[in-house]
Amino acid sequence: MKNEEEKNFQLDLLRKVLGSVQDLVVVIDRDLRIVTSNWKNCDSIASIEKQGNPYCYSCLMKRSTPCEPCRLLEVFTTGHCKRFEIEDPLDGKTKLIELSPIFDDNNRVSMVVRHSKDITERKDVEKNLKMRERQHAAVAKLGQQGLSGVELDLLMKESVKLVAQTLDVEYCRIMKQEEDGDFVMLAGFGWEGKEEKAEDLGGEENDNGQNILCYTLYKGEASVVEDRDTKDKFSGYSLLRDHGQVSGMDVLIGRMDKPFGTMSVHTNQKRMFTEDDIHFVQSVANVLAESISRRKNEDRLEKYAQELEATTELKVLFTDILTHDLLNPANIIRGFTEELIILEDDQSKQKLLNKVHKNNEKLIEMMESAAKFIKLESVRDIIFxxxxxxxxxxxxxxxxxxxxxxxxxxxxxxxxxxxxxxxxxxxxxxxxxxxxxxxxxxxxxxxxxxxxxxxxxxxxxxxxxxxxxxxxxxxxxxxxxxxxxxxxxxxxxxxxxxxxxxxxxxxxxxxxxxxxxxxxxxxxxxxxxxxx
The missing domain is CATH 3.30.565.10 (Histidine kinase-like ATPase, C-terminal domain)
Structure with a gap:
């Protein structure tokens, strides 16, 4: 009798407290029945299910039998609190569940308080932060590879792989528009074993820029499609249709007035790509554009150097270019990188800055040595x-x-x-x-x-x-x-x-x-x- 009075007293106190709690809190007895709760804060449970003392697994978990394993029974047995996360079958949201025992005078667990807290928003924020961290790491890795002089083909293959894995999509590719207007895939992840040319991608789809790839090239802006069935820009391209692609995104590689091509991501799940996703893919495309530009510049410089070998006049011109047009910007880079190395606290960024500084110093040394050598070639009046x-x-x-x-x-x-x-x-x-x-x-x-x-x-x-x-x-x-x-x-x-x-x-x-x-x-x- 005394125990029953004590239990009722505890329940009265709990009812008063629960009335001010916004989260769903229920009190469960040893028979796994709900003895009291703040039902009014839970609209996802039907009124008829709230009547009487329903079983917790039936009312809260939509089950006909107790959960296996049953954490409530563990709390009744051990007297220890439990804390875990579930996807709530009532509303599909992520919930943090806390189980806390209530002891009677004999130090026996008589009831368990179940507190359910909605943490969906927090989990989404954590997920987004982790995604951003992965994106930043991927861009940093590709940037470092670009600076280290990795072959362009290998850099492209690594780029599509990293983008697909980071965004958790099935496909990623780099497309280049040839002089004849056809599109060629230079690198692809998920398209292994497919040598796709324009005709394989649906020649009839080059419809004045209506598909997503052409739209990006002609408009010079990123294009995102959430559902291919609702957007004309995603029309065409049998390769996409055959693989059941639903959502996609294209970003430009290179300058708007003189684009190299596009980087695309595709998934067979309906997905709205966020601004962060777009910025990430565009950052990777910018790394590629810089590497492509550097390669073109290297090719031009190599051809230029060969032409300078022809006459003494060209050698003098090359000396002027080294000592003014090239050496001065290199010295400016030296000054700024040395200042940034001092100011930067992030070790990963310091590592990249040191690599830039080291390669710039090597460039300066090469330019100074080349200038000295050319001057020696043209020496006429030397005083001994x-x-x-x-x-x-x-x-x-x-x-x-x-x-x-x-x-x-x-x-x-x-x-x-x-x-x-x-x-x-x-x-x-x-x-x-x-x-x-x-x-x-x-x-x-x-x-x-x-x-x-x-x-x-x-x-x-x-x-x-x-x-x-x-x-x-x-x-x-x-x-x-x-x-x-x-x-x-x-x-x-x-x-x-x-x-x-x-x-x-x-x-x-x-x-x-x-x-x-x-x-x-x-x-x-x-x-x-x-x-x-």
Missing amino acids: EEQDIVPILEKTIRNFRDCIDKKDIDLVFDPVCSCRVMASPLIEEIFINLLSNAIKYSPEKGKIIISSTCPEDECRVQITDFGPGISDRDKPQIFERFRQADKGSVKGSGLGLAIVKRIVDLHMGRVGIDDNPLGSGSIFWVSLKKAK
């Missing part, structure tokens, strides 16, 4: 004066002291004698290039030996390093311009050693390379005639 090489070597070492100390390199300078030669001011550039290479390819805490000797009527300077060395196959071509050794043995622009060779030739000297007999590495040597 008697000079001692030893002070020049000492000055060169001082200029590189910071780089030497940074790598903790042990540099040994051992001049045997004074070496007086007839030399021009260009002579210093020889030792700058040779010492720079020795530092660049020496390991941390490595060693460099610089020596000068005077055999017979020559002055000989040797710079010995203990780096990776140069293979016998690469030695014959190492001093040729725009020729590099195998990247496994040495890296560079292919101009530094060509500059050395050109200056040595101007001084009627000799230059060469030998293996380091003391271990790994190389010996670069220069022999110049002594002053008489």
